[in-house]
Amino acid sequence: MTTETKTATxxxxxxxxxxxxxxxxxxxxxxxxxxxxxxxxxxxxxPITLRQFGTGVSNINAIAEKCKEDLGITxxxxxxxSDAAAQRAVTQPDSYxxxxxxxxxxxxxxxxxxxxxxxxxxxxxxxxIVPLFIxxxxxxxxxxxxxxxxxxxxxxxxxxxxxxAKEPTQWMTLIPTIYNAxxxxxxxxxxxxxxxxxxxxMDPAFKGKTAILNIPSIGIMDAAMIMxxxxxxxxxxxxxxxxxEIDQTIDFLIKAKQDGQFRAFWKSxxxxxxxxASGEVVIQSMWSPAVAAxxxxxxxxxxxxxxxxxRAWGGGLGLAGHLQGAQLDAAYEYINWYLSGxxxxxxxxxxxxxxxxxxxxxxxxxxxxxxxxEGKPAKGDILSPEGKVMEKAGAVRDGGSxxxxxxxxxxWNSVMDEDRYMVRRWNEFIxx
Numbered sequence: 001m002t003t004e005t006k007t008a009t010x011x012x013x014x015x016x017x018x019x020x021x022x023x024x025x026x027x028x029x030x031x032x033x034x035x036x037x038x039x040x041x042x043x044x045x046x047p048i049t050l051r052q053f054g055t056g057v058s059n060i061n062a063i064a065e066k067c068k069e070d071l072g073i074t075x076x077x078x079x080x081x082s083d084a085a086a087q088r089a090v091t092q093p094d095s096y097x098x099x100x101x102x103x104x105x106x107x108x109x110x111x112x113x114x115x116x117x118x119x120x121x122x123x124x125x126x127x128x129i130v131p132l133f134i135x136x137x138x139x140x141x142x143x144x145x146x147x148x149x150x151x152x153x154x155x156x157x158x159x160x161x162x163x164x165a166k167e168p169t170q171w172m173t174l175i176p177t178i179y180n181a182x183x184x185x186x187x188x189x190x191x192x193x194x195x196x197x198x199x200x201x202m203d204p205a206f207k208g209k210t211a212i213l214n215i216p217s218i219g220i221m222d223a224a225m226i227m228x229x230x231x232x233x234x235x236x237x238x239x240x241x242x243x244x245e246i247d248q249t250i251d252f253l254i255k256a257k258q259d260g261q262f263r264a265f266w267k268s269x270x271x272x273x274x275x276x277a278s279g280e281v282v283i284q285s286m287w288s289p290a291v292a293a294x295x296x297x298x299x300x301x302x303x304x305x306x307x308x309x310x311r312a313w314g315g316g317l318g319l320a321g322h323l324q325g326a327q328l329d330a331a332y333e334y335i336n337w338y339l340s341g342x343x344x345x346x347x348x349x350x351x352x353x354x355x356x357x358x359x360x361x362x363x364x365x366x367x368x369x370x371x372x373x374e375g376k377p378a379k380g381d382i383l384s385p386e387g388k389v390m391e392k393a394g395a396v397r398d399g400g401s402x403x404x405x406x407x408x409x410x411x412w413n414s415v416m417d418e419d420r421y422m423v424r425r426w427n428e429f430i431x432x
Contacts, residue, residue, distance in 0.1 A: 048330040053078040054085055054100025056269060057287070057352065058178050058315065062385065063343055071337055073330050081267050082215045090114060098331060099318040103150040103174065104217050106318065107415040110153065110173050111162045116321045117171035119159070122332050125339040128356040133176040133314065134168055138407050147221060147239025147412035150176060150314045174316030175335050176355035178347050181310035181405040185276060185286030189300040198222075198308050199229035201283050207260055211275055211284035214265035216426040218413050221311050222285050223249050225410065229308050239414035243421055250425040254432045265430060269293075276301055288351035291398070292390050303398035309410030310399075316355070348372050349385045353402060375401030 052059065056079040064075040078096075080088065086105045088095065093114035101109065109115060120126045131137055136144040136151040155165040155172055164173070186195050191206070201210050213219045224238040227249055235245055256262065263281050266272045272290045275281040277299050286303065294301035317335050319328070337343075344354025345363035349372065354360040361369055370376035375397055382391035391397075399405045416422055 046326070047072070047074065048327060049074040049076060050097045050327070050331060050334060051076045051078075051095070052098035052100055052317075053080060053088060053096045054315070055080065055082055055102070057289070058100055058347070060346075062346065063338075066342060067334060067337065070342075071330075071333060073334055075334075082218065093320055094322060097320050097323055097327060098334070099320065100177075100315065101174070101318060102313055102315040102413060103153055104148045104313075104413045104415045106173050106316075107148050107153045107164075108419075109318075110156070110164070113162055114321050115173070115318050116323065117156050117159055117161070117173060118175060118319060118332075118335075120170050120172055122336075123172075123175060123339070124336040125356050125359060128339065128358050129176060130353075130355055130357060132179070132406065133316075133355060138403065142407065145312065145409040145411050146235075146237050147414035149412050150174075150179075150316075174318045175339070176314055176316040177338055177343070178316075178352050179312065179314035179355065179406075180288055180352050181312045181399070181409055182285070182287060183306050183310050183399070184283055184304050185272070185291045185294075186302050186304050187276060187279065187282045187300060188302050190279060190282040195283065195304050196307055197229045198225040198306050201226060202230060202256060202261060204261075206283055208263055209280070209282045210262055211264040211266055211272070211281045212262065213272075213285040214267050214430060216423045217415055217419070218311075218313070219265075219285070220246075220249065220422055220426060221411055221413055223253055225308060225311055227252060229306075238411045240416045241418065241422065243418055246416075246418060246422050246425055250429050253429045257429065257432055288398075292351050292384070296384070296388055296390055305399040305405075305408075309408040310405065311411050311413070312406070312409040313413040314355075346385050349383070353406070357402070371395070371397055373402045375404060 050073060052075055059077040059079040064077055067073055067075050082102060082105065085101055086108050089099050089101060089105065089109040090112050099115060133150045133154055136149045153164050153173060155169045157163050157165045157169060159171055184198065184201060212222050221238060224235060227233045228235065232252060233245065233248055235241060264275055266275060269287065269290055272284065272286055273293045275284065276294045277297055288303050291301050291303045317338065319331055323331055339356040339359060341359035341363040344356055344360030347354050348360050348364060349368065357373065367379045368382065371378045371382050378391055378393050378395050380393050381389045382395065384390045
């Protein structure tokens with residue numbers, strides 16, 4: 001691959017020698033003034049560290065290592081689960097510089113004022129961001145899915161605003177990076193029949209061999225997909241249930257739990273992999289790379305497309321409110337680098353999707369792009385980012401192409417108006 005390298009070009013009467021003798025604080029003042037651009041050289045002399053936290057799906061050591069190599073910026077990454085990420089973002093705003101969070105978390109976090117909006121004029125690849133994050137539509141004629149669709153919390157009205165804008169503005173809450181369409185994972189060798197509906201997880205034949213995700217804001221959406229598929233309820237908006245709808249959904253889950261339908265309620269990627277690989281569970285809520293991880297062990301596992309559609313999620317990088325000067329400029333440089341293609345290709349190879357697909361394509365082989373994005377049969381073995389064989393030649397991605405999968409999103413992970421009530425009832429279900 002080729003990496004664009006920028007060289008610091010001091011301007012406005014600042015000599016290179018005097019600049020490199022300048023302390024980090026003064027460099028920050030100069031950088032923040034717009035007097036210079038292109039920071040890798042400066043950061044080599046005045047090292048910058050950015051503290052990033054977020055979920056384990058994208059807080060990956062390989063990304064930090066590549067960032068250091070390309071930019072000279074040190075990333076200190078901390079991986080948490082989604083609930084912990086939401087709590088940390090609000091209650092410990094001085095403990096991070098970059099928040100790598102999901103859009104439903106942004107709905108909780110941004111109104112508190114702990115993060116600063118980002119100026120889209122400083123985002124080099126803004127025009128490459130897929131339209132899902134700009135206007136909510138994959139194609140001009142697409143129907144916007146229910147729940148907290150990223151574009152609904154993706155912009156604020158002004159630089160000093162905490163209110164989400166109803167249409168795109170110059171100020172973004174998060175720069176999108178990663179997203180996917182989630183469904184049920186199955187062990188085709190153990191379920192014994194075709195799986196076609198979210199309702200199949202409640203088949204008595206699978207009693208004691210099912211699992212769902214125990215993160216309330218996500219699990220409740222899986223439950224809603226199941227309830228509608230069974231014909232038990234038709235929500236006005238699955239992503240914003242009334243108290244009555246929440247009660248009906250949770251009461252159903254509690255009864256199913258007491259009847260022994262569920263084997264487990266998982267919170268982490270590894271838990272879901274272990275449940276499936278061991279055969280303790282044959283059908284469950286699952287993430288695409290977790291299915292790939294099971295398959296990499298030589299165990300049959302499938303990410304099953306379902307007739308009712310997918311539950312989607314998306315995440316992005318946001319800036320802590322305290323960032324300024326050199327650190328703020330470094331954060332923008334890092335985010336622009338993130339969208340420039342290498343990371344996007346890395347995420348695509350894991351089974352996620354890059355927010356800037358066009359730049360990611362340039363860092364993938366024709367066969368990789370065909371398999372992961374276009375839904376074509378693999379011509380050769382498909383490798384993970386670490387070089388392990390994930391799929392054999394001839395394999396086709398579960399669910400097909402990018403447009404087929406993201407074009408069938410029924411709902412997004414969500415924060416409801418009755419969020420506190422929902423979480424309380426969800427916890428009753430887990431404790432029941």
